[in-house]
Amino acid sequence: MRIVLNQKRKEYVIKEPVPNESGTIASRANKHKFEKHMDDILDVRCLVLATMTPELQKQHEYMVSYEMIQNLKEILKGKHNNRAIHPKFQYE
Secondary structure (H helix, E strand, C coil), X not given: XXXXXXXXXXXXXXXXXXXXXXXXXXXXXHHHHHHHHHHHHHHHHHHHHHCCCHXXXXXXXXXXXXXXXXHHHHHHHHHHHCCCXXXXXXXX
């Protein structure tokens, strides 16, 4: 998945939380940057959900991509601590 996100230059949305909208006094450039970020979040969110099992999709369907990745890291961390997954499959 990271390969696709790198190629599309959208990997940043799984590494950064959703930015705050600057409100009504936002410059045109800042507003455009925010709108692009939100569009990229939607694209990545769909990609991430498409790679999940139906159970995980249901659990993550209302999250943005950054929150999904953070939650999945916690899930994998918990499973690793419980010895449910092999250490070589750790996420980061």
